[in-house]
Amino acid sequence: MASRKTLKEAYDAMLSHFGHLGWWPAQSPFEVMVGAMLTQNTNWKNVERAIENLKNAGMLDVYAIHGCEHAALAELIRPAGYFRLKAGRLKNFIEYFILNYGGDVERMKEISTSTLREELLSVKGIGPETADSILLYALNRPMFVVDAYTKRILLRHSLCCEEDGYVEIQQIFMDNLEWDVPLFNEYHALIVETGKNFCRKIPHCDACPLGNWNR
DNA sequence: GACCAGGCACATC
């Protein structure tokens, strides 16, 4: 089983290799939320283009998106892929955000993490990873974000099993690390970076900062 | 041209 030391050591190894990654790359919590929706199963580069389009159109704004036609919104976020789908999802989130918090991030900050998580998950188009990304990177809550790379890396190092789902994998981290927002922030970013560079489907882990961690 | 990317919802068995 993963010990505190093991997870922390892995973190240190990745951190020495990549340095601080400074996630989330966004200028406001709202931009983080939009990015979290748009990056679903999508390369971040493509998300950047979509966000750039929104900015240039003056649409990176709660009420601007709320008042935007579905087709027009979809066109703006087209580079992020699944653009019709994501236009709807974005609107669902905006609807929830305005209805419950008047589109004000500050008002969201008064709500408990567990309540917020449940609320977010009830929005059609927000699943566990998107909810946790919003909680951690937009609202600074200690929630560990799990993604495909997280499982792939843990699997490769025999620290989880194939059957483990989102919750099980999240618990491995949350049960064995301090609930520290900057740590969770950096840890997930480092996992994504390590995954991208060293843990693609075709194994080539030779230069991986994790080395033979638990293998 | 295949494969992949910082998922999620829904249908079907």
Place this chain on the structure above:
DNA sequence: GATGTGCATGGT
């Protein structure tokens, strides 16, 4: 409850 499928662009 597990498994399969649609959604879609841009890089390698």
